[in-house]
Amino acid sequence: MHLITSFALLLQPSVEDILLEKQRLQHNYEFLSYGLIAAWLILVVYVLMMVSREQKLKKEIAGLRAMLEEKH
């Protein structure tokens, strides 16, 4: 009986094991957040590029229209 209790105590995780597991979980969450931030950042940057291109196109079209009307 005493032998079984000692063996069970040996199987219990040590403080170091718990700290390592905690570190692993934090590392996991850290990289999950990096992944999500990076994915959304790429899409947001693309949308911003699109908005800026749209504004540039509108400005150029308006400028050319004004120039053509002046020539007429």
Added chain:
Amino acid sequence: MRDKIMYGLGALAILILINDIIHIMGLPDEVNQGAIFKIIFFHVPVAITALTAAAVALIASVLFLVTRNFFYDALAVAVTEVGLAFLAANLVTGSLWGRVIWGVYWAWDARLTSALVCWLLYAGYLMLRHAIEEPTQRATFAAVFSIFAFIDVPIVIFSIKWWRTQHPQPVFWGGGSFPSDWLPYFLWNMLAMLLIGAVLTMTRLRQEESQRELDYLRRLAHSM
């Protein structure tokens, strides 16, 4: 009307995503991989959206070559550009997952390499368009290039079946073990990503129309 549909679809996609993200964050960590497994809710939907975009670009390119209708050329460029952004998001999320599970950001296995080649091919398609001035020649060359680039898409999809890869087998077919009660959240995310892809394509398509109007006005100004 088209603007209203676009804004409506965009708002719907954002609402689905917000609701889905709240639910996904509440799910327990996966037994073997832990929290990082949840990246699959974004990694796979963005990949499927990117490959759907490639398929649409292929159809639009073939239709352009058959009909010579410039609408299809505009659709091909719009959908390719959007697909490229989604594929970039796929590569980055996959790389970060690899860092945790494999210990490295990148491995030159068949799936990763073919996906990177796919990204480079479609980036090349956009660069080719910038290099050719004449619109008909540009559209024809780009359509042929897009059809050629699509050859890589089945290689990306089936690379994990055809070769022994470090990349895991699919979790939904081929002996995967995706928890069945997580599937609805995955499918909602899939729908949201496809909706975002569609809205971005419609926006980009409108810009192509504006670009054509601008080209017409420039020609008119030169001829005066």
